[in-house]
Amino acid sequence: MNLISGTDITADALSAQKTRLDIVAQNIANAQTTRTPSGGPYQRQIVSFETELLKQTGGSSLETVRVSGITPDPTPGQQVYNPQHPDAGPDGMVTMPNVNLAYEMVDLITASRAYEANLSFAKDARTLAQKTLEIGK
Amino acid sequence: MLPIGSINPGLTALPLSRPEALTGSPAAGTDGITSAPGSSNGFGTMLDGLVNLVDEKQAAEQVTTQKVLLGNTDQLHQSVIAMQEASVALSLMVQVRNKLVESYQELMRMSV
Numbered sequence: 697m698n699l700i701s702g703t704d705i706t707a708d709a710l711s712a713q714k715t716r717l718d719i720v721a722q723n724i725a726n727a728q729t730t731r732t733p734s735g736g737p738y739q740r741q742i743v744s745f746e747t748e749l750l751k752q753t754g755g756s757s758l759e760t761v762r763v764s765g766i767t768p769d770p771t772p773g774q775q776v777y778n779p780q781h782p783d784a785g786p787d788g789m790v791t792m793p794n795v796n797l798a799y800e801m802v803d804l805i806t807a808s809r810a811y812e813a814n815l816s817f818a819k820d821a822r823t824l825a826q827k828t829l830e831i832g833k
Numbered sequence: 834m835l836p837i838g839s840i841n842p843g844l845t846a847l848p849l850s851r852p853e854a855l856t857g858s859p860a861a862g863t864d865g866i867t868s869a870p871g872s873s874n875g876f877g878t879m880l881d882g883l884v885n886l887v888d889e890k891q892a893a894e895q896v897t898t899q900k901v902l903l904g905n906t907d908q909l910h911q912s913v914i915a916m917q918e919a920s921v922a923l924s925l926m927v928q929v930r931n932k933l934v935e936s937y938q939e940l941m942r943m944s945v
Binding site: 698699700703706707710711714815818822825826829832 | 890907908910911913914917918920921922924925928931932
């Protein structure tokens with residue numbers, strides 16, 4: 697039983713946005729990584745969301761959100777001439793990760809704003825529930 | 834003079850069934866007023882359910898908070914949301930209790 701309606705959805709949305717924030721952190725952290733277990737430079741990861749029908753005991757059915765997948769960005773990375781680099785090819789070129797810090801900052805800001813929006817819903821739902829309880833006073 | 838129990842038989846059981854449900858001990862009724870545990874009187878069962886709900890919410894909140902504190906999960910928001918729910922459930926229970934005491938006192942003040 698759920699006392700405050702909508703909090704399940706908010707919790708899922710917060711989880712989803714948190715995953716997005718984590719992936720942004722991963723992308724920024726690996727912006728200079730030229731070697732990965734699978735070989736080659738790090739590939740930027742993209743998070744996508746999908747809706748999920750939330751089962752409810754009463755009332756209308758609601759749709760929550762979940763992470764549908766984390767997919768790599770296929771864009772080729774930048775080639776940099778750096779013959780001293782251990783991962784440089786025979787021509788002295790190093791393939792850098794395809795992470796663009798400007799994109800990552802935009803993603804970071806949108807993800808954190810989305811997280812905040814969901815947080816303000818959680819806050820509001822609590823206030824409303826408490827106001828409702830004040831009917832009897 | 835009419836006994837209160839004859840107006841609503843559930844009323845006499847009320848003040849006793851709640852502390853019993855809180856402590857979980859099978860306390861018998863005192864002062865000649867008998868509470869009827871397990872019987873299907875409306876108010877007592879409803880109140881029992883309410884106390885159980887609050888207890889459930891608080892247990893769930895404890896489990897999630899413990900997980901976060903032990904580092905088993907990083908879902909901090911779930912712990913806080915569970916806390917919120919537990920707090921609202923407790924406020925609801927307190928409100929119901931206030932209303933019950935109020936109506937009980939109203940009945941006691943009634944001159945027949």
